[in-house]
Amino acid sequence: MYGLALSSVVLALLLVLQTIGLPKPITGLFVNASIIVVTRRCGPAYGMLLGLTTPCVALLTGILPPPLLALLFPIALGNVTFVALYHLSSTETPFQQKSSPAPVTCEAEKSSTSTSWLRTLLRLTLAPLGKALVITLGAHLLSKLFSLPETILPVLQFIVLLQFATALGGILLGEYLDKRLPLPQRTARTQQADTAQKTK
Numbered sequence: 001m002y003g004l005a006l007s008s009v010v011l012a013l014l015l016v017l018q019t020i021g022l023p024k025p026i027t028g029l030f031v032n033a034s035i036i037v038v039t040r041r042c043g044p045a046y047g048m049l050l051g052l053t054t055p056c057v058a059l060l061t062g063i064l065p066p067p068l069l070a071l072l073f074p075i076a077l078g079n080v081t082f083v084a085l086y087h088l089s090s091t092e093t094p095f096q097q098k099s100s101p102a103p104v105t106c107e108a109e110k111s112s113t114s115t116s117w118l119r120t121l122l123r124l125t126l127a128p129l130g131k132a133l134v135i136t137l138g139a140h141l142l143s144k145l146f147s148l149p150e151t152i153l154p155v156l157q158f159i160v161l162l163q164f165a166t167a168l169g170g171i172l173l174g175e176y177l178d179k180r181l182p183l184p185q186r187t188a189r190t191q192q193a194d195t196a197q198k199t200k
Contacts (some may be wrong), residue, residue, distance in 0.1 A: 003042030018061040032170020040178045044087040051079025074138025078131040086127035128167035
């Protein structure tokens with residue numbers, strides 16, 4: 001119930017934000033950040049639900065022009081991929097959570113630092129890359145299926161690049177907002193992930 005309520009409030013805020021007429025990169029940044037906040041607070045299912053809904057809102061508000069209506073499904077599927085990969089890369093596996101602590105040595109500390117950097121890099125890049133890849137494949141298939149003119153290809157390439165950039169920025173902004181907004185609930189796995197990051 002909490003997840004549905006928060007997702008509805010966030011969607012309403014995004015609707016207002018998209019009707020203001022801000023530049024598309026700024027709007028995309030806040031959309032992705034909102035998806036991250038909902039995912040971390042309520043779980044991936046609600047993040048995916050929000051990700052499926054936001055492209056429809058973008059179409060209604062003119063952020064996604066009618067000529068690019070065919071991209072509605074690839075973008076929605078890209079958002080679902082974005083949430084799934086972020087959730088997987090930002091939470092620890094049961095083996096990592098239950099492993100017994102080893103004696104801390106200089107080499108172990110260096111290895112832990114290296115692993116921490118690797119996991120951070122993975123968390124920040126895997127989801128945006130997955131989202132961009134899904135949208136790219138979807139746009140390519142649609143261009144072949146509907147025989148879209150070659151003049152639209154640069155537009156599609158720009159959209160894919162914009163989706164990657166706003167997804168990466170959205171993760172950073174979403175994590176920042178999630179840790180500072182006075183929201184009443186967070187998922188247990190999100191709390192475990194944050195605790196693990198603080199101890200590294």
